[in-house]
Amino acid sequence: MSTELHPPIAKIISHQLEKHGHIRTDNYYWLNDRENPEVIDYLNKENEYYQKSTEHTKAFQKDLFEEMKARIKEDDESYPYFYNGYFYITRFEKGKDYPIYSRKKESLTSAEEIMFDCNEMAKDFTYFNLNGISISEDNKWVSFGVDTVSRRQYTIQIKNLETNEILPLKIENTTGGATWASDNKTIFYTRKDEVTLRSDKIFKHKLGSNPADDVVVYFEKDDTFNVTVYKSKSKKYLIITSESTLTSEYQILLSSTPDSKFKVFQKRTRELEYSISHYEDSFYIVTNKDDATNFKLMKTPEDKTSKENWVDLISHREEVLLEGIDIFKDYLVVSERFDGLNKIRIMPWNGGEEYYLPFELETYTAYTTTNIDFDTEILRYGYQSMATPSSIIDFNMRTKEKTVLKEQEVLGGKFDKNNYIEERIWATAIDGTKVPISMVYRKGIKLNGQNPFLLYAYGSYGMTMDPYFSTTRLSLLDRGFIYAISHVRGGEDLGRNWYEDGKLLKKKNTFTDFIDCSKYVIEQKYTSPEHLYAEGGSAGGLLMGAIINMNPELYNGVIAQVPFVDVVTTMLDETIPLTTGEYDEWGNPNKKKYYNYMLSYSPYDNVEKKEYPNMYISTGLHDSQVQYWEPAKWVAKLRVYKTNDKQLYLDTNMEAGHGGASGRFEALKEVAKEFTFLLDLEKIER
Incomplete structure (x- = not known):
């Protein structure tokens, strides 16, 4: 990197924030103004610094983009689903960024009716x-x-x-x-x-x-x-x-x-909490009524819907999370989770024998998909694992015959799932809780502590991070990386209590779980602090901010996408999208006990003079979920406080929001930036 390059230093304008008699000083509060030309100028300067600092990786970024794009079937289409007399299809054409939505009347051999060509609609x-x-x-x-x-x-x-x-x-x-x-x-x-x-x-x-x-x-x-x-x-x-x-x-x-x-x-x-599905003369209710923490299934007549009329159909089970149901004319399909793994249970309405779909691995995801048709004995479900491309499968619930309709194609002729190993290991958290880690890596890797290792987690809102297949990830795996998902508390991976133990006044369990998983993969010689990287986005970006304040020495690099890092200030601002609806997740800082607890972990408020790892932080100017100024303020403060010369980049997409670029290939360019950040730190140049 050129020695003349200096990062932008944001100007300091002291701003006092007072709550519960406590005063915080926010020197970068002024960045909270999208209309201020000085704010835009600062973001542009950060972008320019990032671009110039990574100039030497530009060719590699382009190569990675082409490599990832080459694995994708460009002229791909979804498997058609039938609804109300029509087959519906979503397809992509070669070289085009956006989907085309179409349908065919009654038969797949009928003429195609194009409903929307998003490529035409998006061109301006x-x-x-x-x-x-x-x-x-x-x-x-x-x-x-x-x-x-x-x-x-x-x-x-x-x-x-x-x-x-x-x-x-x-x-x-x-x-x-x-x-x-x-x-x-x-x-x-x-x-x-x-x-x-x-x-x-x-x-x-x-x-x-x-x-x-x-x-x-x-x-x-x-x-x-x-x-x-x-x-x-x-x-x-x-x-x-x-x-x-x-x-x-x-x-x-x-x-x-x-x-x-x-x-x-x-x-x-x-x-x-409850959700409802209608069938014949009744409603079926998935609910936590009567302290059913992991939910149960109840039933009520359609003309008597209040809870005193509800009766148990599937009782609550301590060890099984009931995630949802699909209702068909002759079958009830129940989606469950046991020991962190998806289960699909088939129950005939006529009282016939019920059964589960069989799955072998421990690093898979199975889920019911588009089942709009009511009068059918076919269940459509999806299946994938960390080394198995996703499949769409039709399953005949009467004959138990399985038809794989479509398996995701990985082009290029180099991919063979037998070249990869998948495993699930369990780390022990500081309080003795066992936390699962799903991982995948290429065969032949030695456990000598020298492997580059990317550990991902989210850990909020009860969102489960199931093991999944990714064609882009192959660009890391084939260069020697181990990729893993840490199923930390705050998600619902091991049931509802897993979520309850990672929110509100137990939020720090999410952070310590991730740190304990990091320590475990180092202990087990999968990697070492010189080669361990962490990644998370949005609420997972909060996780990244917390772990680098708590244990920065464990990581060589961190990727934080659209990170929610200014927790206290954001949760006190009721004009910001999402804030009031999230008091049950984070707590309401207008109450002193929640204010104090949030303040103890909020990444922005806890930046200290210390050595921080290399960091790539991305955001979008128009983000409605996590406002751009949170990562912008965080980076500005880190620039002043960090005591080493490790990389710190803020990359703001001046055109996009929370999900990043909208085109399917534009999004790959963002992944290529993240991957070259990691590969450059590992001195892998091609």
């Missing part, structure tokens, strides 16, 4: 995302949402599939999704609060009317809740969901009477 935008495709029951109309900024504020439009005309209607500031009533002319959709982006209102729109006249069907006053609307698989009911982290409430309305009033299914009760 640097960012483009289409979501929420919803088709009327008469197959004539489709509603859809478009975001061209990357703040997840979608504009809903409607297209006539018979004439291919997109109506002039534009409904702004929505989640993108809409649901058709059975009359084929009424849609229900969700609007967001303009400032906080909370999904707080359900509206009703009639075809041909002015959106200004749309009726508010429901307004969610509680700012810790979000709302959505959808239709039951049976098509009989329209359903509004109100959910917070710990509490849910549903409202139902016959889809055939869209102008009637929604009726509350079971009114909200603090910490009662």
